[in-house]
Amino acid sequence: MSARLEQNMFCGQCGTPVSQGFRFCTSCGAPVSSPKQDSERNESEIYSPQSQLNTRHDTSQQSIEFEILDTTLDEIKMISESRKQNSANSRRALLFSIPTSITISIFAFLQFLYSDMKEYNQGGTWFWDMINFEVFKTWFYPYNDEFYATNSQYIFWTPGVFFLLGGFFIAYLVLYYYFGYRAQSLGKGGILKANSLISSFEESVQRHQNYPRRGEFNLLKSEFEAATKAAGIFGAIVGITIALFAILAIFASKDDGKRY
Secondary structure: HHHHHOEEEEEEOOOOEOOOOOOOOOOOOOOOHHHHHHHHHHHHHEEEHHHHHHHHHHHHHHHHHHHHHHHHHHHHHHHHHHHHHHHHHHHHHHHHHHHHHHHHHHHHHHHHHHHHHHHHOOOOHHHHHHHHHHHHHHHOOHOOOOOHOHHHHOOOHHHHHHHHHHHHHHHHHHHHHHHHHHHHHOOOOOOHHHHHHHHHHHHOOOOOOOOOOOHHHHHHHHHHHHHHHHHHHHHHHHHHHHHHHHHHHHHHOOOOOOOO
């Protein structure tokens, strides 16, 4: 009896037990399907050609969208690497510009003395007598000289400062562009372009929570956020400095009877 009950099924319409082999319920007449038939029907629906086509379409569409995201993220990563390379080039150029500008200043000082020697002293002994640290300091700051201290109206410029600063900036620019040219990083580390790509990428990646490179993107995003803040602070400092120099220049150009 128990073995027979185990083989019974139940009508899905009224719940009446129905023996195996019956295709209709003996109580309400509703058609009855076996568990095996239900399983076969579900499997046929899952593995139907249309279902498989839809699955392949969804997978293919997601793969295409992931490839687009990968391309954008690789471009952001390339900009990040170029920016880091440009920063390294800037440090190297700064390091080499300091001794270069000092060398230019010394060479210009010797050339200045040699020109004076040819003009005032053809013998050449005066040239070697004038090569000392005190004269070199006067070339940078003429006010410490006895003559210029009492005749400041003859001081029009300080050649040493001109050659030192001018040589530094020229050497820095030349070396920076030289290093950037060799590293092929010039013009490829723009923060504005990176921020634009990051903004569009972030909007696209919100639709794909399972994108596998989200962690890498978050690191790059935080890096460029820090770089943007640093650039803003540096720009503010430069702007304030230029404004202060402009104000000083305006006030210095006014003759109020107190300047001579």
